[in-house]
Amino acid sequence: MNSHPGLLARIDRSGMPLLLARLAVGGWFAYLSLRKLSNPAQFLKDVHSYGFFPTQPPELLNTLALMLPYLELLCALVLILGLWRRAAATMILGMLLFFGPLLVVRALGIQAEKHLPGFCWVKFDCGCGNGEVYICRKLAENAALSLGALVVMFSRSSFLCLGNLFARPRAAPARQTALSGASA
């Protein structure tokens, strides 16, 4: 075992990066998901506008558009509470990585259509829940959220995680058991 953990490991052990990442990513996703839930028809239109998902059968697109904001909200709450944090962070990272390229493709299309001078000039409602945004700002935001999700996934800390309440106590290591047995 490494008795001299590196700087990152020591920072991680404090639990602060995990806590900050959980609150930031979970809080932001909760906010965006509630905005989407307030107007489900608009979100359905936004998902359809990417042209990626088939419209037949209609149940597929409709269910996806209904379910996604709830999935985001559930993952956000679970992340904030520190329950199943790795699963929630993986789902969130998966959604970010899936929709990221779709955003770029759509933005490139808009840039070509409107003859904008630069990629970062593109501004549109991506269906993310916060209205029209500049694409570069959105991609930077997604990158930060992805980083936060990675911190949650790989952190070895369990600082202020509700999951600790349900974790099984670990058995004592074999050496200590042998020693306590010899001294009895």
Place this chain on the structure above:
Amino acid sequence: MKTVLVTAGHMVLLLVVASAVALSTNEFRGKKRIDIHRDFFPTKPPIDESGPKPPPKSTPDPNATVTTPPGHDGPSASAPPPSPQPNVPPPTSEPNAPPGADEKKFPYALVSLEDVHWAVESGAAAAQSTLIVDARADEPYERGHVPGALQLDYYSFQYYLDRVLRPAMSAEHVFVYCNGGDCEDSLLACQLLEEHGVPKEKIRLFKDGWEAWQKSGYAIETGKTPE
């Protein structure tokens, strides 16, 4: 390995719970309910290669009484359109020109901002000889709409259709708009009206939509559709 399996199991559980909550709460959302089985984005009908005919030109006929919009020769725009001549807005394109890209792309005749403004100013909209339909949701409609426009939110049309259908059947023309730009709700609303019996020839698409009306500085109306 165990961690990976546990994480995967939790992910499946999150998906299942999210789907269950989404489908069950959807039933209680009233106007915001999404009908899972409804095809909200039907395949558009094939476009006639020759393009849809522009609205008939109001040719100067000395024996006919023709009402034209402001800026053109004709009677005062504030006078209500006389009958029995139909209250036809002037065409949005040159009558002898071949159908342009817009006419080919949209299966309904187009009307311009000036046509809609003329319908409002001439009293045609108030008299409902020209019905103006706003295909946007509650919030944007209530914030501001074309004066006299009736709301028909395409995504929860069952709450609005009855109020719109009767005047649409009796009107001579039905102008439909949404936000403008790449908003396709107005086109979908046109198809919906046609499916419910409004003759296609009556339906006109105001594709520049609310954005154009707002930019023009013309009067707007706020609040809900009057009962």
